[in-house]
Amino acid sequence: xxxxxxxxxxxxxxxxxxxxxxxxxxxxxxxxxxxxxxxxxxxxxxxxxxxxxxxxxxxxxxxxxxxxxxxxxxxxxxxxxxxxxxxxxxxxxxxxxxxxxxxxxxxxxxxxxxxxxxxxxxxxxxxxxxxxxxxxxxxxxxxxxxxxxxxxxxxxxxxxxxxxxxxxxxxxxxxxxxxxxxxxxxxxxxxxxxxxxxxxxxxxxxxxxxxxxxxxxxxxxxxxxxxxxxxxxxxxxxxxxxxxxxxxxxxxxxxxxxxxxxxxxxxxxxxxxxxxxxxxxxxxxxxxxxxxxxxxxxxxxxxxxxxxxxxxxxxxxxxxxxxxxxxxxxxxxxxxxxxxxxxxxxxxxxxxxxxxxx
Amino acid sequence: xxxxxxxxxxxxxxxxxxxxxxxxxxxxxxxxxxxxxxxxxxxxxxxxxxxxxxxxxxxxxxxxxxxxxxxxxxxxxxxxxxxxxxxxxxxxxxxxxxxxxxxxxxxxxxxxxxxxxxxxxxxxxxxxxxxxxxxxxxxxxxxxxxxxxxxxxxxxxxxxxxxxxxxxxxxxxxxxxxxxxxxxxxxxxxxxxxxxxxxxxxxxxxxxxxxxxxxxxxxxxxxxxxxxxxxxxxxxxxxxxxxxxxxxxxxxxxxxxxxxxxxxxxxxxxxxxxxxxxxxxxxxxxxxxxxxxxxxxxxxxxxxxx
Numbered sequence: 001x002x003x004x005x006x007x008x009x010x011x012x013x014x015x016x017x018x019x020x021x022x023x024x025x026x027x028x029x030x031x032x033x034x035x036x037x038x039x040x041x042x043x044x045x046x047x048x049x050x051x052x053x054x055x056x057x058x059x060x061x062x063x064x065x066x067x068x069x070x071x072x073x074x075x076x077x078x079x080x081x082x083x084x085x086x087x088x089x090x091x092x093x094x095x096x097x098x099x100x101x102x103x104x105x106x107x108x109x110x111x112x113x114x115x116x117x118x119x120x121x122x123x124x125x126x127x128x129x130x131x132x133x134x135x136x137x138x139x140x141x142x143x144x145x146x147x148x149x150x151x152x153x154x155x156x157x158x159x160x161x162x163x164x165x166x167x168x169x170x171x172x173x174x175x176x177x178x179x180x181x182x183x184x185x186x187x188x189x190x191x192x193x194x195x196x197x198x199x200x201x202x203x204x205x206x207x208x209x210x211x212x213x214x215x216x217x218x219x220x221x222x223x224x225x226x227x228x229x230x231x232x233x234x235x236x237x238x239x240x241x242x243x244x245x246x247x248x249x250x251x252x253x254x255x256x257x258x259x260x261x262x263x264x265x266x267x268x269x270x271x272x273x274x275x276x277x278x279x280x281x282x283x284x285x286x287x288x289x290x291x292x293x294x295x296x297x298x299x300x301x302x303x304x305x306x307x308x309x310x311x312x313x314x315x316x317x318x319x320x321x322x323x324x325x326x327x328x329x330x331x332x333x334x335x336x337x338x339x340x341x342x343x344x345x346x347x348x349x350x351x352x353x354x355x356x357x358x
Numbered sequence: 359x360x361x362x363x364x365x366x367x368x369x370x371x372x373x374x375x376x377x378x379x380x381x382x383x384x385x386x387x388x389x390x391x392x393x394x395x396x397x398x399x400x401x402x403x404x405x406x407x408x409x410x411x412x413x414x415x416x417x418x419x420x421x422x423x424x425x426x427x428x429x430x431x432x433x434x435x436x437x438x439x440x441x442x443x444x445x446x447x448x449x450x451x452x453x454x455x456x457x458x459x460x461x462x463x464x465x466x467x468x469x470x471x472x473x474x475x476x477x478x479x480x481x482x483x484x485x486x487x488x489x490x491x492x493x494x495x496x497x498x499x500x501x502x503x504x505x506x507x508x509x510x511x512x513x514x515x516x517x518x519x520x521x522x523x524x525x526x527x528x529x530x531x532x533x534x535x536x537x538x539x540x541x542x543x544x545x546x547x548x549x550x551x552x553x554x555x556x557x558x559x560x561x562x563x564x565x566x567x568x569x570x571x572x573x574x575x576x577x578x579x580x581x582x583x584x585x586x587x588x589x590x591x592x593x594x595x596x597x598x599x600x601x602x603x604x605x606x607x608x609x610x611x612x613x614x615x616x617x618x619x620x621x622x623x624x625x626x627x628x629x630x631x632x633x634x635x636x637x638x639x640x641x642x643x644x645x646x647x648x649x650x651x652x653x654x655x656x657x658x659x660x661x662x663x664x
Contacts, residue, residue, distance in 0.1 A: 031502065038503035042512070046519040153400075157651065161591050161644040165602050166618050166636035169625055177626050294508040298599050312511065313603055316518045328515040335508040 021348065028344045035336045043325045043332075044088050048081075097326035102318045107326035110311060115330070116201030117187055118300070118307030122292040124227035129234030130285055136235075137242025141250060142269060152239055159236025164295070168229040168302040175225060182225045185304035189218055226303040230296060234288040241284045245277035279346065286342030290335045394656045401652015407645025415461040422455040427612060435628045445630040448620065453630065456612035457638050463613045464642060467528055467597045468590050474532040476582060479539020484574045486540070487547025488566070498544065504537040510596060517605045524613070527606040531596050535589065542585055546578040580657040587650035591643035598639050614639050 055071050063071075072078065076087050091097075097107035105113075140152035175182045183189065187203060196206045196215055204223075207215040249255065250273055258268045297309030304310070308327055315323035377383040395401055414421070429449035436446040444453035486497040509531075516530035550556060550573075559569050600606035601615025609616060614635040621632030 034499060035503050035506050038500075039507065042507075043515065046515050157644060157647045158640075161595075161640055161647050163595055163598050163602075163615070163618070163636060163639045163643075165599060166632070166639065169618070169622060169632060170636070173625055173629065291508075294511050297510055297514065298602065301603065312514060316514065316603075316605070321518070324515055324518050328511050331511050332508050335511075336506045339506050 024344060024348055028340060032337065032340055035340065036333070039329065039332045039336065040089060040092060041085070043329050044085050047088075047321060047325050092329070097329070098322035100315065100323040100326075101320045102315055102323060107322050110323065111308065111326060111330050113201065114306060114308045114311040116198075117203075117305055118293060118296050118309060120202050120204065121223065121226055121230060121296055121299070121305060121307060122289065124223050125230035125292050126234055126285065126289045128227060128231040129238050129288065132231075133235040133238030134242050134281065136239040138246055138269065138274065140239065140243040141246030142265075144247060144250075149243075152243065156236035156240045159232045162232065164229055164232065165298040165302050167232065168226065168299055171225055171229055172302070183218075183222050185302075187219065187222055187306060188215065189222075226299055226305055229302075230292060230299045233295065234292055237288055238281075238284060242277065242281060245280050246273060249273040249276050283342045283346040286338050286345070290338035290342075293334050293338075294331055391656045395652055398652045398655060400648050401655070404645050404648025404650070404652055407641060408649055411461055411465065411642055411645065414458055415465050418458050418462060422458050423452055427451055427455060427459060427610065435624060435631070437628070438630055444634045445628070447617070447631050448624060448628075453617075453634050456617060457614070457634060460612040460614050460617065460635070460638065461642075463524065463607060463611060464594060464597075464639075467524065467531075468593050468646075470528045471532050471535060471593050472586055472590075474528070475536040475539055476586065478532075478536045480543045480575050480578060480582065481570075482536075483540035483543025483545075484547045484570045484578065487544035488551050488570055488574055490551075494544075497540070501537045501540045501544075504534065505541070507534055509534040509592075510599060513596060513600060514603070514605065517600060522605045522608060524607045524611070527597055527600045530600075531593055535593065538585060538589075539582060542581045543575070543578045546581060547574050550574060550577050584650060584654045584657055587646055587653055590646035590650070594639060594643045594646070 055068055055075065055077065076084055079087070095108050097111070099105070100107050100110050103110055136152050136155075140149045143149050172184065176184045196203065196210055196212055199206055199209065203219040204216060207213070207219060246269075250269075255268060255273055258272050259265075263271070293308075296305070296307060297313060299305065300307045300309035301313055308331060312324055312327040312331075315321075315327065371382065372386055372389040374382070374386070377386055395405075429451055430446075431450050433442070433446050433450035434448055436442050436450070438445040442452050442454065444457060446452055447456070482497050482501065486494040486501075512534050513527070513530035516533065517526050520526040520529065556569060556573055559573055564572070597606055598613075598615030598618070601613045602619045604616070604619060607613030607616050609620070617635035618632050618639075621628075621630075621635070625632045
């Protein structure tokens with residue numbers, strides 16, 4: 001490995017710790033800014049190549065030529081393309097994503113309205129993924145090469161391979177339509193609609209705040225199926241990564257020392273090996289959470305879950321490009337932000353990560 | 359190794375301790391990898407599934423009903439039977455036939471994506487790693503930007519702009535898939551850039567593109583193949599997801615994701631219409647994952663066991 005020589009050349013300097021933190025933070029901000037520019041450049045380009053005429057979308061096709069020309073000028077479409085892009089950036093910085101044709105609200109308001117549902121769904125999915133995935137991964141690592149290991153391997157390969165929208169549909173048929181164990185699509189039963197005032201938009205928190213426990217349980221009950229389906233992929237990924245991180249640790253000499261000292265197997269695994277994989281695990285969990293926010297598009301469609309994914313897809317079919325691009329940008333920003341932050345955390349805590357390049 | 363009696367014939371040639379030519383050495387390396395691979399039941403299952411997929415796609419005209427994919431309205435929504443193994447859909451089309459023909463579309467999508475992303479990734483990655491300096495910085499920044507993008511959402515927005523259809527779905531998927539290949543290729547290029555054989559080529563006056571193409575890129579192939587195989591399932595799932603949302607293949611194309619979508623409204627009473635294409639997607643992407651997992655153990659020992 002090339003790391004050996006480079007660490008020999010430069011002995012670790014503990015005094016420079018604060019400087020390193022500063023440098024890393026600047027690097028994080030720089031890459032966030034760059035990625036943000038990249039993301040906006042792409043949404044801007046998509047907005048420009050789309051077959052829908054942005055002026056016609058506003059004035060309607062019965063507007064006179066003068067009106068058309070005026071709006072054309074107002075939108076800055078006569079300016080050079082880079083100036084239009086700067087204008088677009090300027091609007092974004094003011095939180096202006098345009099107006100949705102479908103809901104006739106500003107896209108920003110719509111997103112504030114729809115995002116909490118996705119947040120609730122993804123958060124429950126990641127909790128389920130961590131609570132089940134981590135123990136499974138540890139189990140597989142401890143029983144390496146034996147049947148629990150094989151079982152976890154096959155299960156996680158299944159999780160990587162199954163189309164979630166299909167699985168969700170099948171789960172609805174079995175658990176809702178046939179067995180009637182769980183509620184159907186939607187966030188809440190219809191007769192509970194609009195009772196709680198949305199403060200955070202998170203139904204569980206809002207209903208608990210007002211003491212509407214019946215609504216709270218109803219919402220929780222509605223979450224079970226979509227969150228489990230969405231969790232499958234994260235569960236598979238987390239179990240897989242936990243296994244490989246744990247195996248790395250279990251093969252190290254300090255584990256052997258701990259065992260020779262006569263520590264119980266439980267102490268060795270949970271007291272010695274596991275704390276050392278925590279940092280890597282947190283990174284993985286962050287990455288998975290980001291992908292869940294995005295991956296909820298299909299799950300939301302299946303479960304009629306009024307989140308950002310459903311907002312984007314339904315706007316798509318109405319050629320509501322402001323809404324589509326605004327939604328894409330917001331989800332993209334969350335995704336990029338969480339990704340880069342997890343990476344930052346990892347590099348900060350584990351200096352070795354800098355020299356590994358992939 | 360040598361304790362065994364020396365084998366003769368082709369096996370002897372493949373296992374000989376002292377290969378006589380570069381070709382023999384190369385063949386030996388492949389053969390030894392294959393022996394490793396063959397001992398891995400998970401990988402062999404995957405290989406079997408993928409070979410079966412290719413066979414089915416190739417043999418489609420001979421193993422389906424000659425009536426083709428024409429709707430037969432009198433046969434609509436028939437349950438699975440001897441005449442219709444997987445039942446029929448809402449237009450009376452045989453689901454078995456549609457699944458078989460659909461395998462061609464799945465293969466078309468994954469191969470097209472592979473053909474687009476691998477050269478782009480290799481070109482950008484090896485150039486960045488081999489030349490280094492500001493070229494490296496700029497190219498890798500661009501790669502990082504793409505790496506940080508959410509795949510499905512971006513594909514959705516792209517397809518929304520370009521219009522639905524298989525080719526646009528492929529472009530959208532490719533745009534969000536190439537970046538890891540650039541990372542892999544750059545890492546490989548960095549490790550070989552200072553080795554003697556590259557120096558030898560430089561001294562002989564081989565041009566930079568020549569070195570990249572003939573000496574650096576081949577070194578990346580095994581990592582790239584592993585990664586591509588493991589990516590296939592994700593590509594299939596994204597394409598099926600787009601198809602399901604109505605943004606990928608358009609009816610009457612027998613694309614599996616679109617088939618699930620049209621079966622959705624009958625799922626309560628005619629479960630087979632949506633179930634069968636879903637199973638097909640599951641089996642094929644499982645096949646690619648199993649195969650990729652096994653290939654990684656064989657071709658990429660550094661990362662195996664993970």
